[in-house]
Amino acid sequence: MPDTLIEEDEPIRPTVTDDAAAPAPAPAGDPAQAPAAAPTDARPGPPGDRPPAAPPRPRPPSIAACLVGAIALLALLAGAALGVYFFFWRYEPTALRHIPGDANIVVRLEAAELALFGPVRRHFLPLLDEAAPDASRASRKARIEAATGLDFPSDLREIVIASTDASSWVALAGGRIPKGRFVAGLEKVARDEGWTGVRREGELLVVLDVKGARPRAVIGQADDGTLVLGTDVEIVSAALPASDEWQRLDLPEQGAVTFALTGAAWSGAAGAVSAVLPRAAALFRRVAHASGTLTLGAEPELAMRLSPAAGEAAAALASDAQALLGNLKLTLAVVPDVAGEKAALEGAQAAAQGDRVEIRTRWPHEGLDRACADLARRARAARDAAGNGAPAAPAPP
Incomplete structure (x- = not known):
């Protein structure tokens, strides 16, 4: 009697234990993804005699990387230029808004363009750099700048000159001028130094002529900082409020x-x-x-x-x-x-x-150069005359 119930002609099947123990066949690899074989040195000779492998060459920067760097540099320069413009040079014109409503003659001077003009640089800018003949004048200039906050001429951007009847005139100065300080600051300097013929009338500072009979100059400051210098109180008072009257001109x-x-x-x-x-x-x-x-310019x-x-x-x-x-x-x-x-x-x-x-x-350029030289001589003479006749600074106690 046979020991098992399996027929002799029937093939023997594996048991469950044999199935778990048998290792799974390895999946067939993709020939395209197979790792490349390591290169072999076909040169003869022992391995010790072979020269060391050359280091890989550095890859040159791509065109895209160069463009990104250039754009970043340009953006940095543009940002710096905008910062200088907005925080140091940007100025919204204000002087035009203070032209008196009945003005019939108006002249506007752009300070930046005038400063770049050759005759102005040669004849007027040296006046600002000349040393004062005496220490009292130099200290007076410093005291006025400290009291008013105005750094002339770097804070000045425009000057507008207007007249209502060719006899009353007003000059309007606009720029980066501190608001609400000029009249009070100049009055303090005049009081400390004992200037004569200077008095305060409301929001105006009036400078009288030698006889003290009538104003020689009237000074005021508008709410937006614009300085107003006129020949009489009426025209200065008319120029202080801002308006759109300038548009009709x-x-x-x-x-x-x-x-x-x-x-x-x-x-x-x-x-x-x-x-x-x-x-x-x-x-x-x-x-x-x-x-x-x-x-x-070269050809005005x-x-x-x-x-x-x-x-x-x-x-x-x-x-x-x-x-x-x-x-x-x-x-x-x-x-x-x-x-x-x-x-x-x-x-x-x-x-x-x-x-x-x-x-x-x-x-003609030569004609404007001659005119600027003559005006500079007159301005220097007027400055020296005013300096000689100005009250001296008070003596120390």
């Missing part, structure tokens, strides 16, 4: 020197020259408004636009203006040339441009 906003004249100014000029230049007076009365720009240029009065044609006004320019050449031929005006008149051309008349001319 159509004053150009860009340019080293810009100006505007209303019809009232032209009528006043016509009355002033009617006896001497009747032809010019007749032309002036036909002008309703004028504005212009003096561009500085003057551009002025005239608006004809009601009922006047631009073409007819341009023709008469050109004829008047020719007459003025003959008139000025017998008088000395002051600032290059003769050469400017020689090349001046008037032409109708739409409903306006445009007058353009080159202004």
